[in-house]
Amino acid sequence: MTPTLGFWEGTIESLDAISQWRELERSSSDLVLIAKNVADITKAHETGRVAVLLGFQNTNLFEDRIAFVELFADLGVRVVQLTYNNQNELGGSCYEESDSGLSRFGREVVREMNQTGILIDLSHVGDRTTLDVVRFSDRPVVITHANAASIFPHKRNKSDAVLKALKENGGVIGCATYRNITPEDACATVQGWCEMVARTVEIAGIDHVAIGTDEGHNTTQADLNWMRKGRWTRGVQYGAGSEARPGKVAKPEWLSSPGDLGVVRDGLAAVGFSAEEVQKITSGNWLRVYGAVFG
Amino acid sequence: MTPTLGFWEGTIESLDAISQWRELERSSSDLVLIAKNVADITKAHETGRVAVLLGFQNTNLFEDRIAFVELFADLGVRVVQLTYNNQNELGGSCYEESDSGLSRFGREVVREMNQTGILIDLSHVGDRTTLDVVRFSDRPVVITHANAASIFPHKRNKSDAVLKALKENGGVIGCATYRNITPEDACATVQGWCEMVARTVEIAGIDHVAIGTDEGHNTTQADLNWMRKGRWTRGVQYGAGSEARPGKVAKPEWLSSPGDLGVVRDGLAAVGFSAEEVQKITSGNWLRVYGAVFG
Numbered sequence: 001m002t003p004t005l006g007f008w009e010g011t012i013e014s015l016d017a018i019s020q021w022r023e024l025e026r027s028s029s030d031l032v033l034i035a036k037n038v039a040d041i042t043k044a045h046e047t048g049r050v051a052v053l054l055g056f057q058n059t060n061l062f063e064d065r066i067a068f069v070e071l072f073a074d075l076g077v078r079v080v081q082l083t084y085n086n087q088n089e090l091g092g093s094c095y096e097e098s099d100s101g102l103s104r105f106g107r108e109v110v111r112e113m114n115q116t117g118i119l120i121d122l123s124h125v126g127d128r129t130t131l132d133v134v135r136f137s138d139r140p141v142v143i144t145h146a147n148a149a150s151i152f153p154h155k156r157n158k159s160d161a162v163l164k165a166l167k168e169n170g171g172v173i174g175c176a177t178y179r180n181i182t183p184e185d186a187c188a189t190v191q192g193w194c195e196m197v198a199r200t201v202e203i204a205g206i207d208h209v210a211i212g213t214d215e216g217h218n219t220t221q222a223d224l225n226w227m228r229k230g231r232w233t234r235g236v237q238y239g240a241g242s243e244a245r246p247g248k249v250a251k252p253e254w255l256s257s258p259g260d261l262g263v264v265r266d267g268l269a270a271v272g273f274s275a276e277e278v279q280k281i282t283s284g285n286w287l288r289v290y291g292a293v294f295g
Numbered sequence: 296m297t298p299t300l301g302f303w304e305g306t307i308e309s310l311d312a313i314s315q316w317r318e319l320e321r322s323s324s325d326l327v328l329i330a331k332n333v334a335d336i337t338k339a340h341e342t343g344r345v346a347v348l349l350g351f352q353n354t355n356l357f358e359d360r361i362a363f364v365e366l367f368a369d370l371g372v373r374v375v376q377l378t379y380n381n382q383n384e385l386g387g388s389c390y391e392e393s394d395s396g397l398s399r400f401g402r403e404v405v406r407e408m409n410q411t412g413i414l415i416d417l418s419h420v421g422d423r424t425t426l427d428v429v430r431f432s433d434r435p436v437v438i439t440h441a442n443a444a445s446i447f448p449h450k451r452n453k454s455d456a457v458l459k460a461l462k463e464n465g466g467v468i469g470c471a472t473y474r475n476i477t478p479e480d481a482c483a484t485v486q487g488w489c490e491m492v493a494r495t496v497e498i499a500g501i502d503h504v505a506i507g508t509d510e511g512h513n514t515t516q517a518d519l520n521w522m523r524k525g526r527w528t529r530g531v532q533y534g535a536g537s538e539a540r541p542g543k544v545a546k547p548e549w550l551s552s553p554g555d556l557g558v559v560r561d562g563l564a565a566v567g568f569s570a571e572e573v574q575k576i577t578s579g580n581w582l583r584v585y586g587a588v589f590g
Binding site for chain 2 (some may be wrong): 087089098
């Protein structure tokens with residue numbers, strides 16, 4: 001799993017978050033392993049532990065310093081999203097009216113993440129910047145938590161053009177279960193969700209679709225406020241929600257916790273995927289990209 | 296005068312810079328007065344001191360916190376440029392290939408600067424973002440150091456569309472003497488420079504043109520590197536310069552120090568400006584905008 005260690009947090013706050021995960025790993029070493037590479041993930045799996053990839057949903061941790069990319073890579077950070085809900089120094093976001101595309105600093109950071117083995121996440125990134133990065137990156141990139149916009153139109157979801165470029169790049173999209181960006185019938189039953197996955201595979205190809213979820217654990221209204229408003233606004237912000245649905249949304253009944261994810265394996269088989277294809281969607285595609293990026 | 300207290304500096308470094316200027320004011324109280332409003336500027340003038348407006352060429356001092364705008368206003372900051380050479384959370388820059396326009400956070404900051412009495416500087420801001428701000432701001436905005444691009448084409452200089460919008464807004468452009476963005480004949484003689492000012496007045500109007508300069512004092516190559524590269528790149532950056540002219544450029548001979556600026560008064564009269572017009576260009580236009588913004 002890839003927990004989010006930061007949305008708006010700067011360098012010091014991000015180091016605090018890394019320290020907290022190290023402390024959790026220390027105090028629960030029978031349950032948690034912070035993974036740096038595929039070998040670590042395999043080891044965690046074989047010893048009955050959860051492999052954790054340290055991830056950030058924004059680049060504020062770098063505080064505009066190109067050299068900090070390598071430092072955070074050395075500290076075990078493996079996934080970083082280039083922009084969160086707002087434009088930043090690197091590029092545009094899905095919620096801005098206009099997307100500049102990848103900036104000059106953005107190009108520097110993409111190159112540096114490629115070289116230091118940090119996986120580039122484009123989930124909340126604007127469509128134009130996303131396309132720029134998918135084409136500019138030397139390594140596969142990912143959309144860890146989103147759906148196809150042609151299946152469920154939403155600013156957070158990705159155009160077919162992006163998904164086709166992702167296929168060329170060798171990357172992966174992790175399909176979401178988050179109710180605000182997922183069709184109602186996919187939330188209602190695991191079969192509905194697996195049918196959505198099948199439609200996504202038709203767009204992006206069997207080697208480029210995986211599980212993303214985008215679910216929180218014990219998320220509070222204060223957490224939501226932080227994600228949506230950070231410290232940047234005094235106004236009301238709904239994030240992926242809306243005035244009609246401003247608050248926390250229910251998880252799909254078939255996925256009340258990560259422990260339920262096993263049902264997806266049967267669900268995918270039931271909608272027609274072969275055993276090999278199920279394996280790709282549930283783990284193989286992620287592992288291929290991790291291997292290509294983490295080395 | 297409006298010294299630059301920061302280019303890439305974050306909150307703490309910006310507070311350090313403010314502290315240094317306070318220390319200078321304390322140790323040289325016979326020479327320097329940090330001005331908060333027009334009354335302070337008048338007082339400095341009457342007592343033979345230099346009025347200093349604390350200015351920043353970037354918004355990194357706020358570190359994405361809307362509430363910090365008011366805090367820095369309270370600490371005496373009076374001029375802040377929205378973006379420096381790179382795109383940031385607020386908008387686009389003159390050196391980016393593509394300019395997003397004013398972002399969501401950018402709109403929040405413009406509103407907050409309007410309310411807290413910080414003057415918005417758009418000198419290095421991209422053309423699209425500049426136009427957005429000139430139209431969106433409730434108060435006059437300024438271009439403290441640039442020239443008209445129709446007179447000297449350069450990414451740092453401003454289109455006629457911007458200068459005409461500035462006129463509507465009630466703002467001011469401070470014409471530059473910096474050799475990389477100023478015509479050679481304007482650098483060669485004070486008459487040439489005053490003729491350039493006259494052409495700028497034809498575009499923006501007599502109430503919207505003033506003196507900007509954009510000159511440094513004892514600027515070193517290390518200073519230039521900081522301005523151009525900050526901590527964001529390991530590559531070569533020429534800023535307003537070029538591969539053919541990468542380093543420090545000479546000041547105009549007629550302006551070897553700020554003490555020489557008096558020659559502009561006669562120069563403007565010599566190219567046909569009336570006494571009243573000379574007064575507007577050399578001080579009146581700035582003071583009008585300062586009054587409208589600082590309150």
